[in-house]
Amino acid sequence: MAEIVIRNLRKTFGDFTAVQSSSFRIEDGEFFMLLGPSGCGKTTTLRMIAGLELPSAGEVYIDGEEVGQKPASQRDIAFVFQMFALYPHMNVRRNIAYPLVSQGMPRAQVRAKVAEVAGILGIEDILDRPVGGLSGGDRQRVALGRAIVRNPKCFLMDEPLGALDAEFREHMADELRALHDRMGATTVYVTHDQLEAMQMGDKIVVMNHGVVEQFGTPQDIYDKPATMFVADFIGSPPMNFLRFHGSVATGDAHVRLHHQVLAVPALREPFDGGMVYGVRPEHVRLSDAAGYRGEIIAAEYLGTTQIVTLKTHNGEVKARIPSDQRARMGETVGLDFNGATVTLFDSQSGRAIRSDLNEGVLSHG
Amino acid sequence: MSGASVTGPSRRLKWAAGILVVGYALITLMPLLWIMATGFKTSPDSIAYPPKVIFAPSLEGYVNLFTTQTRQTADYLAANPPQTWYEKIVHDRGMVITGTSRFGERFMNSVIIGFGSTFLSVVLGTLAAYAFSRYRIPLKDDLMFFILSTRMMPPVAVAIPIFLMFRNLGLSDTHAGMILLYTAVNLSLAVWLLKGFIDEIPREYEEAALIDGYTRFQAFTKVVLPQAATGIASTAIFCLIFAWNEYAFAVLLTSGTAQTAPPFIPTIIGVGGRDWPAVAAGATIFLVPVVVFTVLLRKHLLRGITFGAVRK
Numbered sequence: 001m002a003e004i005v006i007r008n009l010r011k012t013f014g015d016f017t018a019v020q021s022s023s024f025r026i027e028d029g030e031f032f033m034l035l036g037p038s039g040c041g042k043t044t045t046l047r048m049i050a051g052l053e054l055p056s057a058g059e060v061y062i063d064g065e066e067v068g069q070k071p072a073s074q075r076d077i078a079f080v081f082q083m084f085a086l087y088p089h090m091n092v093r094r095n096i097a098y099p100l101v102s103q104g105m106p107r108a109q110v111r112a113k114v115a116e117v118a119g120i121l122g123i124e125d126i127l128d129r130p131v132g133g134l135s136g137g138d139r140q141r142v143a144l145g146r147a148i149v150r151n152p153k154c155f156l157m158d159e160p161l162g163a164l165d166a167e168f169r170e171h172m173a174d175e176l177r178a179l180h181d182r183m184g185a186t187t188v189y190v191t192h193d194q195l196e197a198m199q200m201g202d203k204i205v206v207m208n209h210g211v212v213e214q215f216g217t218p219q220d221i222y223d224k225p226a227t228m229f230v231a232d233f234i235g236s237p238p239m240n241f242l243r244f245h246g247s248v249a250t251g252d253a254h255v256r257l258h259h260q261v262l263a264v265p266a267l268r269e270p271f272d273g274g275m276v277y278g279v280r281p282e283h284v285r286l287s288d289a290a291g292y293r294g295e296i297i298a299a300e301y302l303g304t305t306q307i308v309t310l311k312t313h314n315g316e317v318k319a320r321i322p323s324d325q326r327a328r329m330g331e332t333v334g335l336d337f338n339g340a341t342v343t344l345f346d347s348q349s350g351r352a353i354r355s356d357l358n359e360g361v362l363s364h365g
Numbered sequence: 366m367s368g369a370s371v372t373g374p375s376r377r378l379k380w381a382a383g384i385l386v387v388g389y390a391l392i393t394l395m396p397l398l399w400i401m402a403t404g405f406k407t408s409p410d411s412i413a414y415p416p417k418v419i420f421a422p423s424l425e426g427y428v429n430l431f432t433t434q435t436r437q438t439a440d441y442l443a444a445n446p447p448q449t450w451y452e453k454i455v456h457d458r459g460m461v462i463t464g465t466s467r468f469g470e471r472f473m474n475s476v477i478i479g480f481g482s483t484f485l486s487v488v489l490g491t492l493a494a495y496a497f498s499r500y501r502i503p504l505k506d507d508l509m510f511f512i513l514s515t516r517m518m519p520p521v522a523v524a525i526p527i528f529l530m531f532r533n534l535g536l537s538d539t540h541a542g543m544i545l546l547y548t549a550v551n552l553s554l555a556v557w558l559l560k561g562f563i564d565e566i567p568r569e570y571e572e573a574a575l576i577d578g579y580t581r582f583q584a585f586t587k588v589v590l591p592q593a594a595t596g597i598a599s600t601a602i603f604c605l606i607f608a609w610n611e612y613a614f615a616v617l618l619t620s621g622t623a624q625t626a627p628p629f630i631p632t633i634i635g636v637g638g639r640d641w642p643a644v645a646a647g648a649t650i651f652l653v654p655v656v657v658f659t660v661l662l663r664k665h666l667l668r669g670i671t672f673g674a675v676r677k
Contacts, residue, residue, distance in 0.1 A: 099577035
């Protein structure tokens with residue numbers, strides 16, 4: 001098992017920069033998520049850790065050893081591909097045994113090891129089947145079997161659930177997480193699905209356009225986004241952005257939006273110019289007493305809660321409120337924001353303005 | 366599948382298609398069947414008019430193909446009765462066997478040159494196609510076009526330069542020269558065909574092998590090659606058929622040591638009159654290797670022909 005450190009990692013393909021300059025640290029035994037939209041460089045980053053791409057610059061350390069320019073076969077890692085990449089000309093048993101055969105392990109030992117792994121994954125009964133006819137879930141399990149059979153230093157997974165049906169995905173996600181908890185192996189997992197990342201990850205790196213936007217625990221990333229991109233990408237519906245102009249000083253605990261004073265966590269830096277008041281839908285309440293008003297233009301019923309969309313002077317706001325609360329279309333109501341959870345952003349650069357809330361989290365980025 | 370499938374062809378259409386295919390096969394096979402039959406006729410039967418469909422089979426043609434003979438006087442023939450069945454066939458026509466013909470040798474030349482060039486084309490073609498498919502190669506598209514352009518005219522169009530080149534290099538009438546020539550002609554086809562096949566093999570298989578601790582070359586031999594078997598087999602058939610049947614260069618560049626069967630077979634006619642059964646026997650034997658090779662690899666060939674038509 002291993003700790004993985006990425007330092008100033010960069011990858012260019014001709015004129016195209018896939019990864020700009022990434023740095024982060026993956027602790028031993030962590031379930032680590034690389035999250036971002038397609039084309040953000042997360043897969044390229046993973047492939048550089050694996051050795052399937054060589055970095056243009058920067059270092060990759062696995063267990064303290066710099067392996068950036070080493071071939072994949074010498075890194076002692078396992079990789080689970082999105083399309084599984086099971087060798088189609090071999091049966092399940094030979095697929096799982098293949099990494100052991102390359103090490104020259106004696107046959108009897110290989111057999112025992114494959115049987116053990118098959119037991120862990122519950123695939124003893126399909127060992128002698130060809131991989132062609134397997135269901136998506138079984139293919140996934142065989143791919144995992146091939147990964148864990150060798151006890152590698154770490155597991156790298158490239159959207160391993162992406163090829164599965166939606167209903168089966170949830171089940172496999174639980175299975176994967178349980179497997180990780182049992183084995184305690186460092187796992188790096190690439191996904192574009194923010195729910196998957198939040199659900200399974202110990203830590204998340206959010207990437208966009210080849211840049212690491214934020215790095216931290218799921219809670220930190222959700223509650224204390226470092227950039228507007230993160231705030232928008234994580235959460236469904238995403239964070240509300242109320243745009244306004246103004247000026248704040250260090251220590252201020254409120255801002256003025258459309259003649260109303262709204263609370264924010266005490267600021268740690270001054271700012272002047274275009275700003276964004278960011279608040280999660282679950283921290284918006286409808287309250288007649290509140291001075292900040294909005295008109296209800298839509299309501300989506302979600303069972304226990306409902307998402308109400310309101311038109312305000314600073315843009316649309318979505319509020320997640322109990323579904324038994326009445327929300328009538330066209331009605332103008334007061335909006336009460338939970339000020340302690342608010343993040344202010346610089347609307348130009350999109351970065352969060354430092355406050356009591358996010359101090360200490362941003363420096364990671 | 367039931368005949369009532371919505372997307373599949375109807376039963377009547379299947380019958381019509383079947384009759385069409387069988388009819389076409391009969392038409393194309395007729396000359397071959399006629400050649401095979403002629404090989405088992407006697408010389409008078411082979412040129413009988415109206416043509417004989419029913420005839421008394423004879424191995425005269427095959428005996429003539431493999432032997433050289435000379436006419437003898439009746440006294441000599443009476444003094445030397447035939448020892449074996451094939452001597453008897455010759456004897457009955459007032460001839461005696463003086464030795465073996467060169468057909469066997471020419472046939473072996475064809476085998477060596479045909480299979481040798483096929484092997485070389487497929488090996489080089491697979492390696493080149495893999496490189497074109499997987500690596501970033503500067504001017505890749507131009508190189509591929511350049512390779513294709515060697516096929517844009519009939520190879521015989523460059524017969525004179527090749528003849529001069531071969532003469533200067535001492536490659537005329539050598540096995541190596543003919544293998545080299547047929548390989549050069551076949552290579553463009555091999556590279557293009559195989560690149561298509563290798564492009565279809567997902568890279569992840571090799572990457573998985575690299576991760577599993579294999580070297581790039583091991584990943585190529587253990588993962589890519591088995592996947593490309595279909596493409597390699599169909600490419601090999603196409604290459605073999607070309608090299609096996611090639612006539613013009615064989616006439617031009619070979620005469621003694623490296624002559625292949627195609628230019629040799631017509632020369633049989635000249636020996637002792639119009640010996641059509643011997644020619645037909647030679648053509649029949651000449652067909653055998655390609656037929657066997659194709660039958661062995663036929664399931665791959667079908668895939669090779671329909672290649673690219675259907676995506677998996």
